[in-house]
Amino acid sequence: MPTAFAGPASAAPDTAPHAAPHTAGSTAFPGPGQYLHETYNDHGDVYKYSLYVPSTYRPARPAPLVVLLHGCQTSADQRAASSLFNDVAEQNGVITLYPDGDAFDRTVNQQCWRGADFPGGETRGHGDAGAIAGMTQAVMGSWHVDSQRVYAMGMSSGGFETSMLGADYPDLYAAIGVFSGAAYDRGPVGCVGPWIPAADTAALARKAYQEMGSRQRVVPTIFFHGDADPTVPYQCGRQALEQWRQTDNKALTARGLDTIPQQPTRTTNGTTPGGQSYTVEDYTRGPNGCLAQQFWTVHGMGHQWSGGSPDPAYAKMVDPNGPSASQAAWRFFSGIRMGDAPCASESHGH
Numbered sequence: 027m028p029t030a031f032a033g034p035a036s037a038a039p040d041t042a043p044h045a046a047p048h049t050a051g052s053t054a055f056p057g058p059g060q061y062l063h064e065t066y067n068d069h070g071d072v073y074k075y076s077l078y079v080p081s082t083y084r085p086a087r088p089a090p091l092v093v094l095l096h097g098c099q100t101s102a103d104q105r106a107a108s109s110l111f112n113d114v115a116e117q118n119g120v121i122t123l124y125p126d127g128d129a130f131d132r133t134v135n136q137q138c139w140r141g142a143d144f145p146g147g148e149t150r151g152h153g154d155a156g157a158i159a160g161m162t163q164a165v166m167g168s169w170h171v172d173s174q175r176v177y178a179m180g181m182s183s184g185g186f187e188t189s190m191l192g193a194d195y196p197d198l199y200a201a202i203g204v205f206s207g208a209a210y211d212r213g214p215v216g217c218v219g220p221w222i223p224a225a226d227t228a229a230l231a232r233k234a235y236q237e238m239g240s241r242q243r244v245v246p247t248i249f250f251h252g253d254a255d256p257t258v259p260y261q262c263g264r265q266a267l268e269q270w271r272q273t274d275n276k277a278l279t280a281r282g283l284d285t286i287p288q289q290p291t292r293t294t295n296g297t298t299p300g301g302q303s304y305t306v307e308d309y310t311r312g313p314n315g316c317l318a319q320q321f322w323t324v325h326g327m328g329h330q331w332s333g334g335s336p337d338p339a340y341a342k343m344v345d346p347n348g349p350s351a352s353q354a355a356w357r358f359f360s361g362i363r364m365g366d367a368p369c370a371s372e373s374h375g376h
Contacts, residue, residue: 059083059116061106066164068157074126075161076102078112079169082119088172092359093123093162093199095184097206098138100343102126105181108340109331111352118356123165125158127183139180139187149237150194154187159195174363179203179248179355181331182258186217189266192245193234193273200364201246203355206255206329208262209269210234217262227265231272244274248320248358250351252327260323267321271309274318278311286311286318300347302327320358324348 058081066073083089092115096105102124106112115122127139139154148155158178166173178199180188185207192202193210208217209230216224235242247270251263268288275285290307297303302324309319324332324345331343333350 059112061112066157066161068160071157073157073161074102076106076124076126077165078106078115078122078124080116080119080121082116083121083169085170088170088175089119089121090175090359091121091123091162091165091169091171091177092356093125093158093176093178095125095139095158095178095180095187096127096137097180097182097184100137104340104343105184108335108337108343109181109352110334110350111355114352114356118360120356121165121169121171123161125161127154138183148190148194155190155194158187158191159198162198174365175200175359176364177201177203177355177359177362179205180207181205182207182329185258185266189234189270192247192270193237195241196238196243196245197241197364199245201248201359201362203248203250203351203358204263204266204270205250205331205351206252206258206263207249207266208258209266210237210273217258217265219257220259222259222261223265227268228272230265230269231276234269234273235276238277242277242280244277244318245270246274246318246358246362248322248355250322250324250332250354252324252330252332252345254326255329257329263321267319271319284312290321291315296349298347298349302332302345302347302349304332304349317358320354322349322351322354 060079062077064075064077066075094105094111096102106124111122127137140148162176165171176199178188178191179202185204188202188204189207189210191199211225211230249263249267251260253260271286278285286309291310292308294306304325305323307321308317310317327345327348330345331351332345332348333352334344334346336346
């Protein structure tokens with residue numbers, strides 16, 4: 027079973043997957059597609075992951091791939107069920123990978139992704155980011171995935187980890203989504219509980235750009251954050267936006283292209299049928315208004331996934347009355363291909 031990375035750029039990731047995935051079984055899951063449980067061995071750490079393959083998948087036609095990371099104290103299956111992303115995946119022919127952060131005993135970490143807490147610092151090819159990239163590459167080798175349309179997003183701890191992925195693997199993930207997360211930071215995490223961002227944003231932007239190395243490129247990013255989040259303060263999401271804006275601008279400046287402005291070029295206020303108010307900020311660049319970043323503020327929402335399942339079992343994990351983060355993420359991702367494009371699609375639909 028081939029698992030070597032076949033990305034669009036000439037520079038492949040530094041490390042190939044260490045083992046092919048092993049199917050651990052398939053279980054029924056809402057939706058007509060396949061919901062598989064598999065494992066991945068990374069330097070002796072065995073990670074579990076779930077995979078949704080839509081019923082429309084055909085081996086002759088490459089499919090996009092989305093990697094969705096859960097947060098602390100939750101599992102891959104809980105994130106899949108609560109986010110309802112499988113519904114979006116089925117409607118749009120998207121293969122969806124749900125890595126599980128339980129490669130070893132994480133009683134203390136409560137299934138959190140290690141991110142900046144990885145011993146010695148997490149970098150390309152090391153720590154959870156390396157394992158997640160390896161799982162991604164394994165899926166790409168097992169199924170016909172369009173290497174130009176691979177995306178990653180995560181909630182909470184998964185959002186922190188997604189910022190790491192954006193800097194560590196810009197040649198693998200065409201765009202990322204940081205939901206209730208924080209900026210790229212290889213140092214101690216400073217955005218948990220009541221602590222607002224302490225690290226200098228410009229310094230973090232430089233670090234992320236440097237981490238990209240020869241793979242430096244614009245990484246289009248969508249953000250979701252509740253402005254009443256007590257776990258990862260709203261300011262942490264705003265810092266993540268500014269960090270990625272500055273990091274992307276370094277890549278744009280290196281190409282002699284127009285940069286992304288500090289203020290949004292379009293702001294939209296709305297209210298869902300459930301009565302939840304929200305604000306969407308578009309950050310575009312260039313004469314054609316190319317959408318590079320999008321920030322969703324869900325007013326009054328705490329540390330939850332916006333939209334999602336109304337099942338009471340997931341009441342602490344999601345705000346079902348909020349705008350659907352799953353649908354918004356796919357709309358943002360759907361127009362983005364890796365290639366050499368400096369930012370996302372010019373479509374602005376919410």
